[in-house]
Amino acid sequence: MEVDVQKIFGIDTFGTMYYSTDDNTFNKRTKDTIITYTNYQLAEISTANPFNPLKINLFYQDFNTAIILDNRLAEVFKIDFNTTVPYKNVTFISTGFDNTIWIYNQDLQQLELYDYKTNKIRLKTVPVQSEVLDLKSDYNFSYLLTKNYLYIYNYFGSLVKKFENKGYDSLAFSKANLLLKEKNKLYVLTKNNDEIKAIDHPNLLINQFLVTNESLYIYNDGILRQYQLKLE
Known part of the structure; x- marks a missing residue:
């Protein structure tokens, strides 16, 4: 199928596609409609996670900022990690349960479950010792890929499995x-x-x-x- 997009972020079981057409524009396309969200102040969308279509998270790494969107792509929450106390240098984010997202704190080299409504860390993992390449999650597990290992954590932040990285990049x-x-x-x-x-x-x-x-x-x-x- 021919698809003229910049990047695809997700396709659900109903065929709804989430994608970008340029650095700034996030799109949701169903069989009947296309709706968009654009934030020119934050420039390029680094990652977008539509796992929970009611709380889609967009991450703008250059600005250390995340945006939470509802299913109509209306902005419901903005998280500026530059202004949180303590400051957080975040390089990856992914979906969590309730009002949380998983964030990788680059300065502390650890994965944290961050409650963005209360600005509190609900839990954190033991620091990892190699460069992080990718992060994905659902409500139950978080998958952190580093240059050395693939780490699998449960929603308590406990390490349940660990695999050697044999060249995987994403x-x-x-x-x-x-x-x-x-x-x-x-x-x-x-x-x-x-x-x-x-x-x-x-x-x-x-x-x-x-x-x-x-x-x-x-x-x-x-x-x-x-x-x-x-x-x-």
Whole structure:
């Protein structure tokens, strides 16, 4: 399918697509409508996480700021980490439960569950010792990919699994399946499994990849391809 976008942030089970068309504009496209959110003051959107469509989080790393949007892309909360006390130098954020987001505090080198309404850290992990490459989460687990390891934490902030990073550079997650990318190769770690397995897929350049339930999406050069994951 031809898709003229800059970056795709998510596709849900109903086919709703969340994407950017330029550095500033976040879009939500359903079968019937397209709605947009733009914030020129904060410039480029670093990441966007529509896992909870009622509390979509956008992160603007250059300004150390996060925005929470509702399902109509109306701004409901702004988090300027430059003005929080204590100051937080944040490089990654992802979805948490209730009014929380997972944040990676670069100065402390730790993952923190941050309540943005009370400006309090509900919990934090033990510091990690290598560069962080990616962060994804749902209500129950948080997946932190570093140059040395993949760390999996539960919602109490306890480390439940740890895997050596064998060259993975980014990850995608949806319910039971965690996908890892190494250049143009993809690997999967299924729920309740301790083995990361290679995925057999067409030899494609992978600019972006996403997973929704059993559907794998690969986006490159304006073409969005959808595949069904066949896992044993």
